[in-house]
Structure formats: structure tokens, C-alpha cells
Amino acid sequence: MKDNKLITLGIETSCDETSAAVILEEREVLSNVIASQIKVHQAFGGVVPEIASRHHLNNINPVIDSALKEADITLRDVDLIGVTSGPGLVGALLIGLATAKSMAYVLKKPLIGVHHIQGHISAVYIEHKELEPPFLALVVSGGHTSIVDVTDYNKYEVLGHTRDDAAGEAFDKVARVLGLGYPGGPLIDEAAKKGNPHAVEFKRVFLEKDSLDFSFSGIKTGVLNYLNTQKLKGAQLNVNDTAASFQLAVMEVLTAKTIVAAKRTKRDKIVIAGGVAANSLLRQMMKDECERKGFDLYFPSPILCTDNAAMIGCAACYKYKSGLVDNLFLDAYPNKAL
Amino acid sequence: MNILAIETTGAAASVALINEKGEVSVEISDQKMNHLQNLMPMIDILLKKRELSIDDIGCVAVSEGPGSFTGIRIGVASARAIAQALEIKTIGAPTLKSFLYHANDYKGIICPIFDARRNQVYSGAYQWIRDEHPGKSKNESPCRKEVQASYRELVIGDAYDLPQLLEKLKTILLKESNVSTALEITFFGDGIISYKEQIIDWQNASLNDNIRVLFANDKIRLQNASSVARLALEYYRQGRMKSLYDLKPVYMRKAEAERKLEEKS
Incomplete structure (x- = not known):
């Protein structure tokens, strides 16, 4: 909590961006760190799933650290964790999910799986506070x-x-x-x-x-x-x-x-x-x-159009407030319908 | 001090707890390749059985590979996140080496083989070293037993073409069989399913009669977190803990696309 407001840690690893964000209540972005793999995949002319998965694993913990640091909080301040659970590349999704599940368990905080498309839609709320x-x-x-x-x-x-x-x-x-x-x-x-x-x-x-x-x-x-x-x-x-x-x-x-x-x-x-x-x-x-x-x-704006964790954190907070919380059996759903 | 050990490199995931006395408890999944879903619930069950909480974990160890790429990543990502949230150190336990603890009292050679497809295996060969001169040190210092276990790595853990591995093993076995009268090698791992016949052919064609080739039975054939925990305890005693940022997956093989790209250029 910060000023009596919920703090959400958002995590997104569904394709080729490793991202973590800290969101205050639903719409205020305290940090939104994105490690892009575009350069890595350029040599192959497109995203290679195995290589994307390897890079997500390399990047995920430092990216989370940067997001926390930028938001000037520690993991202990986090109230809930939102993570993309699908659709996407299964090997990529599971890096974010394994990380989110482990952290939620250790911190004893709610875990919320977010549909990637719901995330993209929620990105618009962040910059248009009046939109409902x-x-x-x-x-x-x-x-x-x-x-x-x-x-x-x-x-x-x-x-x-x-x-x-x-x-x-x-x-x-x-x-x-x-x-x-x-x-x-x-x-x-x-x-x-x-x-x-x-x-x-x-x-x-x-x-x-x-x-x-x-x-x-x-x-x-x-x-x-x-x-x-x-x-x-x-x-x-x-x-x-x-x-x-x-x-x-x-x-x-x-x-x-x-x-x-x-x-x-x-x-x-x-x-x-x-x-x-x-x-x-x-x-x-x-x-x-x-x-x-x-x-x-x-x-x-363009940065919130690309895959990012701020939109996932925003969507997670809305889900949480409606009581939509997942348990530790949360899995990756690569072909999930909205 | 309790170490939590995670093993997700093979078909069945398992988790184990070990304390400084070396007491181990283990939880093994009955589902195959469902590691992401089951890992945290299994850890929760294991902790509850031991009447512990996650906050009682002082160090988290993971079977770092080789094995299923996806499985390795689930294990490493989970171990790192647990360490990050608990602010504790990690241990990377080499998966192949953990098989030493499948057979603590075994005198023969321990050789895990994991099916790596393309007629390759991930493999290594290990052997416990026993004290050959019992009179020398046994009663002098009772603490000696606690000193690190000792073993040797006869074949370094890596990806091998099966014939290449068998050639290496043959050289070692023939050399060793001159020294000891009865020599044994036991194969472990899921590679037994695909390569058992080739190994038996190799035995018949290239080995002496005094070398016995065995295959571990189903119960102890595959990866198990209890062995990972025992190896982790040994590493812990040696001070080989590391920061979560230094905990790396050990794939032992490049991604297919990377290999093809290099072949082209």
C-alpha cells in the first residue's frame, strides 16, 4: 500500500518483450520497464520461441528489480501480482507465470492471471482517465x-x-x-x-x-x-x-x-x-x-501500444476489485479466448 | 536451516526439503509435464507436511539442467523468484551429477543418460570414492565423516552422440577393469528407453566379461528432487551458494534456430 492505495506488480512475457510494471490503484503507472528482444530476433527475421524463452529468463528478475526501484518500493510493498496467462508463446508465458506464482506464494499476496487482449484494452485507461x-x-x-x-x-x-x-x-x-x-x-x-x-x-x-x-x-x-x-x-x-x-x-x-x-x-x-x-x-x-x-x-501512446506490463497491472487491479483472483494452480493458456 | 530443492528437468516434477542434518522429505508429482501448474502447490504441500512455512527456507536449490528446456526454465525461474522474494541465496545443482545420490553406497560407475533426440544424449559418468585405507583415519577424528563426500567425474556432463559416449565409457571401463576385478556400470535416465538395445549391443561387442552393465529400475531411474537436495546440501557445506542473478540454466545445447543460423554463415 502507498497512501492507502493498492500497489500492483504487473508482469508480461507473452511474446518478445520482457516487462514489469508497478501500478497504483487501477490507472496510475509508477514504473513500466520493458526489455525488448527485437534486436535478438532480427537475425532470424521473426520471433524464435526458444530464443525468446531463453531471453525472458535472463531478463525477468533484473526487469522486476528496475520496475520496483523506479517506483521506489520493495517487493514487500506489493499488494497483488498480475501476470499475462495467455494467449501467447507458451514457453515465453511460463517465465512470467512461474515468477509471478512463486512471488505471490512467498509474499502471500493475491495472484491474478490476465488475458493479453484485456491487457491491451486496459492500456487505454492509463492515459484516458475519463474513459469508462x-x-x-x-x-x-x-x-x-x-x-x-x-x-x-x-x-x-x-x-x-x-x-x-x-x-x-x-x-x-x-x-x-x-x-x-x-x-x-x-x-x-x-x-x-x-x-x-x-x-x-x-x-x-x-x-x-x-x-x-x-x-x-x-x-x-x-x-x-x-x-x-x-x-x-x-x-x-x-x-x-x-x-x-x-x-x-x-x-x-x-x-x-x-x-x-x-x-x-x-x-x-x-x-x-x-x-x-x-x-x-x-x-x-x-x-x-x-x-x-x-x-x-x-x-x-505508442509505448503503451506495444506489449507492456503496465496494461497487465491495470487489468489485474480491475479484476482483483471484482473478486477475480486465481490460485496457485494458474497455468499458461497459449490459445485462450477472451 | 532448510534448503528447498526443485527438480523440473524431467517428465515428473518433484520438490524436496533437506535440513543441515541431511534429513530429506520429498513430494513427487503424479502428472507428467505439468510442472508450471503443479510446482507451487507441491511446495505448499511439502512445507505443510513438515510443519514449516516458506519463510523457514534459508536457501533454494534447483536442478539446473540439462533436460527439458522448458522444464529447466520453470525450475530456474521459480527458484530465482522465491530467492528474490525471500532475499536468500540459491544453489544450482547439476542435474546429471545429482544421480550420484540416487545410489549413495554404490561402488560402480553411475551414468545418467537423457534422451536429447537427434541420436544424442545428455550424459556424464560419476563414481563415489571410498576410503581404501580404513585404519588410517577412521577413529582419529569423528568429524571426518561429515567432511564433504568425495566422488570423481569420469565423463564430463555434456551432450554426446551416443557412439561417442559409449567409446569414452569403453576406454574408461577397460582401463578400470584391469585395476578392479569386478566392475559395474549402471545407466539411469529416460535415455534407457530409446538406447537400451544399442547399449547392450555395445556391451556384447566391446566389453570384457568381467564388466557388468546394468539399467536402473523404474523406481530410481529418473530425476528426483531428493538427490538434488542432497547434492545441494553438499554444495551448501562447501559454501557454493550464489546470488539469484548468477543462477543460470544449463541447457548444454544451443537453440535449433541459432545452430542453423551458424551453419549457414
């Missing part, structure tokens, strides 16, 4: 693309999700074939700024009428086919134009479906969260659309 449910959320990252109706802090209804690749995954794959490197999101965003988004018309996949699901594997194939055609023609490939055209195709689908979902659920607030919510075109398009259609739009 209900609202409509688009959670879009390297591992997820979901439209979620958030009816209360711990009540969610998934209205649609990707049937194949996540949007961020498509960005990584397209960046690789364009020779831009890894991670794809920021690299395509940058290249697209220098290109013509109408140079190539990639097919927008909307699936069945009324569906709020997504499919991004087709557009990735579309880009590959386009590259091959250009090669056969002996034409020079314009990487920036291709990146810009691909990006626009993805963002049009994301924006359109989110607006449709918000209208359907009669929500007046829209939240975008997850790694791809840092994309400059998505932010701009959503801003324009929301302004035109009369929705309030909320999104986190």
Missing part, C-alpha cells in the same frame, strides 16, 4: 486482430476476429518479402510515407456480408503475386509504393469493420489498442472516420 466502459475496441497486433464489445471492466464480447493471420503478422511477412526487415509494422509505416497508396490495388477482403471477422492471408499472397508479376515483366519494384498500397488495403478493412461494429452495438466510444494501433495511417483514418461519424476515439 461501455465502448467498442479494435485490438490489433502481431498476434491478434479482434473487434471487442467492452460492456464492463471485466465483461467482453468478441464480435469478430481474424480467421488466419493477424494484421501485424501480415505486416511482418510483407516487410520480409519487400526486403524491409523485421519488425514489419514500423518499417512499412515509414516506407509507406514515401509511397503512393493507390499505385497498386490490392484486394480488400471483407468476407461475408455482415461479418466482423478478418482475413489477411490473402493480401499477403496478393503482394507476393504482384512481386512475381513485376519480376516476370522485368519491371523495377517500387518498394515504397507497394508498402503504401498494402498498408492502405489493410487499414481500410480494419477501419470500415470497426465503424460498422460500433454502429451495430450503438457504442459512441471507440478504442484502438495493440501494436498496430501505433500505425500512423490507422490512427489518421480512424480519427477522420470517427470525426465524420460522431464517435469519440481513444488510443494509447
Whole structure:
């Protein structure tokens, strides 16, 4: 406790960021330390699960120490521990979970497993103190693309999700074939700024009428086919134009479906969260659309878009206050539904 | 002073407590490969049986590997977090070496083999050294018995191609069999399942008749936290505790992707 307020230690290790954070009550971030493994995985062109797990284990304890130090507290001051329990890479998740479970047991404090998507949504609360449910959320990252109706802090209804690749995954794959490197999101965003988004018309996949699901594997194939055609023609490939055209195709689908979902659920607030919510075109398009259609739009600053433990701590505190506490049998759930 | 020992490198997890007198109690999971879920509840049960609390633990030891990569990480992460929250030291116990304590009174060679796939095993060979001159020191100082146990490492713990390991063992066994009349080697570990036949063929083809090759029975074949605890107590007496930040997993093998990347370049 600090000034009579609950202190939550948040831990996140679901993919390639090792993160620990200290949160005061639900929304005040005292520290949010993130050890990124991007450089480690660049050599492999993507996240290698075994290597990610090894680095999480190397990083986890020093990262927790830094988070405590920055918040100017010790482990004994912590009132509850929140940890991502899924979805994610199982070998990565279990580093955070084994650590959180052991600490909760020793400190005799409540342990709260947090769904990664609930974490991403909670990231928006941190910077928008006035935001309260209900609202409509688009959670879009390297591992997820979901439209979620958030009816209360711990009540969610998934209205649609990707049937194949996540949007961020498509960005990584397209960046690789364009020779831009890894991670794809920021690299395509940058290249697209220098290109013509109408140079190539990639097919927008909307699936069945009324569906709020997504499919991004087709557009990735579309880009590959386009590259091959250009090669056969002996034409020079314009990487920036291709990146810009691909990006626009993805963002049009994301924006359109989110607006449709918000209208359907009669929500007046829209939240975008997850790694791809840092994309400059998505932010701009959503801003324009929301302004035109009369929705309030909320999104986190880029650092809270990436995987981080502050959002996990925030979500854990909301769960704790609703009495949603886990026991020592908490496990990793790599494919957990929200 | 109590040491908590964690063993999660094999199929079944176990935890043990040992005090300075060397009294051990152990809790073994009846589930396979469910370490993350079961480890803390098992520790809780074990402590309650001994009427202790986690705060009574003075040092936490872990079977550091080799073995299942995931299992090693669950053990090391848990041991480190316990040490971090309790502000105590840790001990990294080499998993292969812990098999010495599976057979305290055994005179033969102890050889754990863990299936590492790709026709490889994680293995090492160890042997207790007995006092060959009992008259010399036995009654002079009664404390002598408490002095550190003594053993030798005949094959250094590492990842080996099976034929490479058997060749090393053959050289040692043939040399040793000239010295002692009856020589025994006992294999432990889950590698027995995959490699028993190859080992028997090797015995028939390359060893003398006075060398006996045995396979540990099911009950003592696999990793066990009680042996980890005994080895940890020995390390504790030698002052070989370390900070949690120095407690490292011992994989003995690179990640597959890393190996392939190096092969390419």
C-alpha cells in the first residue's frame, strides 16, 4: 500500500518483450520497464520461441528489480501480482507465470492471471482517465486482430476476429518479402510515407456480408503475386509504393469493420489498442472516420501500444476489485479466448 | 536451516526439503509435464507436511539442467523468484551429477543418460570414492565423516552422440577393469528407453566379461528432487551458494534456430 492505495506488480512475457510494471490503484503507472528482444530476433527475421524463452529468463528478475526501484518500493510493498496467462508463446508465458506464482506464494499476496487482449484494452485507461466502459475496441497486433464489445471492466464480447493471420503478422511477412526487415509494422509505416497508396490495388477482403471477422492471408499472397508479376515483366519494384498500397488495403478493412461494429452495438466510444494501433495511417483514418461519424476515439501512446506490463497491472487491479483472483494452480493458456 | 530443492528437468516434477542434518522429505508429482501448474502447490504441500512455512527456507536449490528446456526454465525461474522474494541465496545443482545420490553406497560407475533426440544424449559418468585405507583415519577424528563426500567425474556432463559416449565409457571401463576385478556400470535416465538395445549391443561387442552393465529400475531411474537436495546440501557445506542473478540454466545445447543460423554463415 502507498497512501492507502493498492500497489500492483504487473508482469508480461507473452511474446518478445520482457516487462514489469508497478501500478497504483487501477490507472496510475509508477514504473513500466520493458526489455525488448527485437534486436535478438532480427537475425532470424521473426520471433524464435526458444530464443525468446531463453531471453525472458535472463531478463525477468533484473526487469522486476528496475520496475520496483523506479517506483521506489520493495517487493514487500506489493499488494497483488498480475501476470499475462495467455494467449501467447507458451514457453515465453511460463517465465512470467512461474515468477509471478512463486512471488505471490512467498509474499502471500493475491495472484491474478490476465488475458493479453484485456491487457491491451486496459492500456487505454492509463492515459484516458475519463474513459469508462461501455465502448467498442479494435485490438490489433502481431498476434491478434479482434473487434471487442467492452460492456464492463471485466465483461467482453468478441464480435469478430481474424480467421488466419493477424494484421501485424501480415505486416511482418510483407516487410520480409519487400526486403524491409523485421519488425514489419514500423518499417512499412515509414516506407509507406514515401509511397503512393493507390499505385497498386490490392484486394480488400471483407468476407461475408455482415461479418466482423478478418482475413489477411490473402493480401499477403496478393503482394507476393504482384512481386512475381513485376519480376516476370522485368519491371523495377517500387518498394515504397507497394508498402503504401498494402498498408492502405489493410487499414481500410480494419477501419470500415470497426465503424460498422460500433454502429451495430450503438457504442459512441471507440478504442484502438495493440501494436498496430501505433500505425500512423490507422490512427489518421480512424480519427477522420470517427470525426465524420460522431464517435469519440481513444488510443494509447505508442509505448503503451506495444506489449507492456503496465496494461497487465491495470487489468489485474480491475479484476482483483471484482473478486477475480486465481490460485496457485494458474497455468499458461497459449490459445485462450477472451 | 532448510534448503528447498526443485527438480523440473524431467517428465515428473518433484520438490524436496533437506535440513543441515541431511534429513530429506520429498513430494513427487503424479502428472507428467505439468510442472508450471503443479510446482507451487507441491511446495505448499511439502512445507505443510513438515510443519514449516516458506519463510523457514534459508536457501533454494534447483536442478539446473540439462533436460527439458522448458522444464529447466520453470525450475530456474521459480527458484530465482522465491530467492528474490525471500532475499536468500540459491544453489544450482547439476542435474546429471545429482544421480550420484540416487545410489549413495554404490561402488560402480553411475551414468545418467537423457534422451536429447537427434541420436544424442545428455550424459556424464560419476563414481563415489571410498576410503581404501580404513585404519588410517577412521577413529582419529569423528568429524571426518561429515567432511564433504568425495566422488570423481569420469565423463564430463555434456551432450554426446551416443557412439561417442559409449567409446569414452569403453576406454574408461577397460582401463578400470584391469585395476578392479569386478566392475559395474549402471545407466539411469529416460535415455534407457530409446538406447537400451544399442547399449547392450555395445556391451556384447566391446566389453570384457568381467564388466557388468546394468539399467536402473523404474523406481530410481529418473530425476528426483531428493538427490538434488542432497547434492545441494553438499554444495551448501562447501559454501557454493550464489546470488539469484548468477543462477543460470544449463541447457548444454544451443537453440535449433541459432545452430542453423551458424551453419549457414
